[in-house]
Amino acid sequence: MTTTLPRSLKPAPGELLPGYLLRLAHRIGVAPLDLAHRCGLTSGTELSTRFLVRLTEREAQRIGTVCRLDPAEAHALTLAVQYPGYAPVGDVYLGRHQSHTTMANDGWVFTTFSRYCPDCLTDTAHLPGGPVWHSAWRLPHTFLCRRHDRLLAWRCPACQAPAFSNGYASNDRWRRAQLTPAPAQRLHPAQCRHRAGTARTPACGHRLDHEAPTPPLPAPQMARVHERLAAAAASRPENFVESLGQPVAAEVFFHDVRLIALVVSRTWPAASDLLAACGPAEDTGALDSGARTDGWVARSHDAPPADPCAAAALFSTVVRLLDHPGAETILARLLGRMPAVGPGRPRLRRLTPHCSPALRAILANEAVIRRGVSGPPELFPQPASHLGLLNPAASRPSCRRTGLPRSASSTLRSARCEGTPRSALCKWSADDLEPLPLASSAWRQEPCSRPPC
Numbered sequence: 255m256t257t258t259l260p261r262s263l264k265p266a267p268g269e270l271l272p273g274y275l276l277r278l279a280h281r282i283g284v285a286p287l288d289l290a291h292r293c294g295l296t297s298g299t300e301l302s303t304r305f306l307v308r309l310t311e312r313e314a315q316r317i318g319t320v321c322r323l324d325p326a327e328a329h330a331l332t333l334a335v336q337y338p339g340y341a342p343v344g345d346v347y348l349g350r351h352q353s354h355t356t357m358a359n360d361g362w363v364f365t366t367f368s369r370y371c372p373d374c375l376t377d378t379a380h381l382p383g384g385p386v387w388h389s390a391w392r393l394p395h396t397f398l399c400r401r402h403d404r405l406l407a408w409r410c411p412a413c414q415a416p417a418f419s420n421g422y423a424s425n426d427r428w429r430r431a432q433l434t435p436a437p438a439q440r441l442h443p444a445q446c447r448h449r450a451g452t453a454r455t456p457a458c459g460h461r462l463d464h465e466a467p468t469p470p471l472p473a474p475q476m477a478r479v480h481e482r483l484a485a486a487a488a489s490r491p492e493n494f495v496e497s498l499g500q501p502v503a504a505e506v507f508f509h510d511v512r513l514i515a516l517v518v519s520r521t522w523p524a525a526s527d528l529l530a531a532c533g534p535a536e537d538t539g540a541l542d543s544g545a546r547t548d549g550w551v552a553r554s555h556d557a558p559p560a561d562p563c564a565a566a567a568l569f570s571t572v573v574r575l576l577d578h579p580g581a582e583t584i585l586a587r588l589l590g591r592m593p594a595v596g597p598g599r600p601r602l603r604r605l606t607p608h609c610s611p612a613l614r615a616i617l618a619n620e621a622v623i624r625r626g627v628s629g630p631p632e633l634f635p636q637p638a639s640h641l642g643l644l645n646p647a648a649s650r651p652s653c654r655r656t657g658l659p660r661s662a663s664s665t666l667r668s669a670r671c672e673g674t675p676r677s678a679l680c681k682w683s684a685d686d687l688e689p690l691p692l693a694s695s696a697w698r699q700e701p702c703s704r705p706p707c
Contacts, residue, residue, distance in 0.1 A: 273387030361557025
């Protein structure tokens, strides 16, 4: 039987289920795991991250009963409210059904950690239960806080682990993600819940709402890009967003963004020279500062970086390219620089059918672009000094080798049968077996001596 809590909380605007569970558990004085048991989210010691994205009607009904919420309020605590404007949170994406594991590996929804604004956590610390963790911080295109005009943070200043995460294992890969890290420990919602050791190791406990090192101020271009991406993610299906000079749906716009981000990431830093034609770049040095090894936290090769500074540089570059009048030429040259083989090409082919018509036309022409236009030197046609080296019929320098006649094996076998010791046979030279000089490839020119069958 489901029991209603004696006290509860009203969700804050834009709040996500993990943060709501932390606030409510802190207010009633229980561990988040105990509260999750009462809400029917788990029966063991782990909380699945699938509740971060969407809830079934039964799950929403039970959470509403326990926490004194309407089912609609329970559904609003998930990332499903970002759909259909932001397509990567959909149940079906790129023509395929995706699970929460696929979503985590793709990297276009942060299910294993969360960015945060320390000033926002401080401003909402007076609310019952503690500060609010916003759902927008889980989206990669949310890299700055417009209210406080600052870049978001994503690491704990004390332990340097990604915020709201189980952190990395010894092999530098994510531990098993949970809806709320360290769910059995009773901590303040603003405390870092990363554990460096086993499940019995105490969490870091550093207060993320305390004053952190001041990040660099966002450039004006970053603010404009952030506003445009946020407006596209919040748009309705009947609204259109401009991409490559054409109005498209928000879902198609983000497909274009993802494909161009893939091309830029796979060709960087070579892409920086070609992108100079788009105008002066702002803070693209973040893409050169080792973000691929430190800031990229997903397994997908086109995932945006977790570091908000590097993400701002990448998205600013992508949007500048989408808005540039000569984007077709620049994209064609970038595609020519992409490796012909590798993990980027299958992802490129998967994204292509879902992109805008203008981008699909550029990708269709890319198939006939000569690689030598912007890439490494061509292998064919061969320069004049190499003519004939790959032609078997062409004349070659005199190259003769000494071969043994086909009767050599019979000669050795007969000598062995006559009692010649093996040690003596090993001392025989080629002259003893009547060597026959053979030109290389001579066997190809000699007619077959066998009678026809």
